[in-house]
Amino acid sequence: MDPITRRSFLAGGTAGIAIALAGCAPTGSTRAILSAVPEAPVAFARTSWSTDPFALGSYSFLAPSALGTDARDVLATPVGRLHVAGEATSSEAPSTTHGALASGVRAANEVAESGGSIVVIGAGFAGLAAARVLVDVGREVIVVEARDRVGGRAHTIDLAGTPADLGPSWVHGVTDNLVADLAAEAGTELVPFDYDNAVGGDDDALAEIEDLYDLALEEDDPEGRPLSDVVPGSLTAAQTWALSTEISGEFAADPDELAIAALDEGEEMLGGDALLVGGYGTLIDELAGEVPVEFEWVVAAIEHDELGVTVRSTDGRVIRADSAILTVPIGVLRAGSIAITPPLPPATAEAIAALGSGLLDKLWLTFDEVFWNPDAAVIHWIDPDDPGLWGFWVNGFAAFGTPTLLTFSAGARARDLATWTDDEVVASAMSALRRMA
Numbered sequence: 206m207d208p209i210t211r212r213s214f215l216a217g218g219t220a221g222i223a224i225a226l227a228g229c230a231p232t233g234s235t236r237a238i239l240s241a242v243p244e245a246p247v248a249f250a251r252t253s254w255s256t257d258p259f260a261l262g263s264y265s266f267l268a269p270s271a272l273g274t275d276a277r278d279v280l281a282t283p284v285g286r287l288h289v290a291g292e293a294t295s296s297e298a299p300s301t302t303h304g305a306l307a308s309g310v311r312a313a314n315e316v317a318e319s320g321g322s323i324v325v326i327g328a329g330f331a332g333l334a335a336a337r338v339l340v341d342v343g344r345e346v347i348v349v350e351a352r353d354r355v356g357g358r359a360h361t362i363d364l365a366g367t368p369a370d371l372g373p374s375w376v377h378g379v380t381d382n383l384v385a386d387l388a389a390e391a392g393t394e395l396v397p398f399d400y401d402n403a404v405g406g407d408d409d410a411l412a413e414i415e416d417l418y419d420l421a422l423e424e425d426d427p428e429g430r431p432l433s434d435v436v437p438g439s440l441t442a443a444q445t446w447a448l449s450t451e452i453s454g455e456f457a458a459d460p461d462e463l464a465i466a467a468l469d470e471g472e473e474m475l476g477g478d479a480l481l482v483g484g485y486g487t488l489i490d491e492l493a494g495e496v497p498v499e500f501e502w503v504v505a506a507i508e509h510d511e512l513g514v515t516v517r518s519t520d521g522r523v524i525r526a527d528s529a530i531l532t533v534p535i536g537v538l539r540a541g542s543i544a545i546t547p548p549l550p551p552a553t554a555e556a557i558a559a560l561g562s563g564l565l566d567k568l569w570l571t572f573d574e575v576f577w578n579p580d581a582a583v584i585h586w587i588d589p590d591d592p593g594l595w596g597f598w599v600n601g602f603a604a605f606g607t608p609t610l611l612t613f614s615a616g617a618r619a620r621d622l623a624t625w626t627d628d629e630v631v632a633s634a635m636s637a638l639r640r641m642a
């Protein structure tokens with residue numbers, strides 16, 4: 206397993222972190238919390254991707270199945286005049302924005318070979334990229350989008366002056382990356398993110414999870430078996446925290462949901478990760494350009510045959526086109542909320558079943574002033590009573606210059622937190638900050 210693949214999602218290579226904690230502490234204090242923690246944040250933003258009807262999860266993960274890593278290519282195989290794109294169809298960079306963008310370009314190129322009009326379903330990275338390519342070559346295109354905005358899972362809000370990304374934050378592997386190119390086109394600054402510049406946590410536990418990666422990938426049938434098969438039954442608090450940060454936080458799924466082969470999916474991502482100073486919204490605006498989008502157009506049904514595609518909305522509108530590019534998230538495909546006639550072939554259905562819809566939720570907190578270590582990029586926290594809860598924090602001050610923190614929940618933990626009230630979630634995170642002091 207190469208240490209710089211999808212694992213850089215949240216935590217970077219564990220070997221790197223272990224070295225960093227021992228030898229590359231930030232220039233200031235190595236304590237996480239430096240002064241009194243206020244009672245409450247000035248403002249907060251909390252996501253609930255599992256209950257968002259147009260996402261039904263945060264991003265795809267590889268579940269144990271007979272199809273294994275072929276699932277993404279099978280899903281990407283056109284079904285007559287119906288072409289499927291979106292992050293879940295990217296075998297090179299699954300679960301990322303650049304994988305989504307590339308999948309849209311791929312589908313546009315497939316469609317460009319045949320003549321006629323195109324309807325694109327979904328205005329996220331994949332749908333906008335597909336439409337943009339087709340518009341640029343003069344094709345007749347219309348995008349239909351269920352929401353009242355473009356971007357899909359990429360969505361930036363202004364949280365008391367911070368461009369808070371509710372979906373993706375990082376560009377993973379900035380070298381040869383279409384999203385990094387888009388940032389350059391948009392004039393959006395990329396800020397390199399140093400996962401190794403962390404305080405707190407436990408380097409030994411992280412190194413043990415690193416060993417687990419290596420051992421797991423030597424196992425028989427890594428595509429058919431869950432990762433939990435190789436996780437020891439009894440874990441220390443530090444190991445539980447490391448597993449939650451390294452596995453659940455990265456893949457948005459827990460070891461019992463995830464195929465062992467998920468650890469090794471995708472191509473190596475080079476050049477390190479970066480945050481976007483203005484947030485992902487700046488890139489979405491650039492990509493959307495003059496692409497024609499019909500908003501609040503919720504697709505209920507798709508009929509397709511050798512002559513073309515008919516797309517129907519939940520409120521009775523109809524669009525007829527020669528081809529369609531379907532980019533709705535894996536969660537929506539799995540839910541079957543769009544009736545497709547004739548049904549997708551068994552191989553495509555099997556691929557959808559082999560890809561889970563994972564859950565990563567975010568909690569942004571902003572304050573009057575910074576009370577934590579301003580030099581660290583990351584704060585690790587092992588809650589002695591509940592290790593893994595609020596275990597990974599991003600210092601927004603380092604990236605955005607505002608007194609902001611970003612923390613996460615993932616997998617079963619996030620599904621549980623999704624049932625809590627806002628007050629309960631914020632109080633729980635604030636309690637963690639107080640206990641770090």
Ligand SMILES: Cc1cc2nc3c(=O)[nH]c(=O)nc-3n(C[C@H](O)[C@H](O)[C@H](O)COP(=O)(O)OP(=O)(O)OC[C@H]3O[C@@H](n4cnc5c(N)ncnc54)[C@H](O)[C@@H]3O)c2cc1C
Pocket residue numbers: 252254258259260262263264290291292293299300301302303305326327328329330331332349350351352355356357358359371372373374375376377502503504505532533534537543565566567
């Ligand atoms: C919390 C979180 C953190 C993430 N972190 C990162 C990160 O740091 N870096 C990274 O690279 N990636 C990250 N990702 C993943 C990244 O956001 C996705 O891979 C990418 O945005 C997916 O783009 P897409 O076009 O495939 O799908 P989407 O952006 O979901 O686009 C699909 C579109 O289809 C629309 N739609 C759904 N149903 C219907 C319907 N019935 N009718 C019409 N339209 C419909 C949706 O509204 C949506 O606009 C993260 C995701 C989440 C949620």
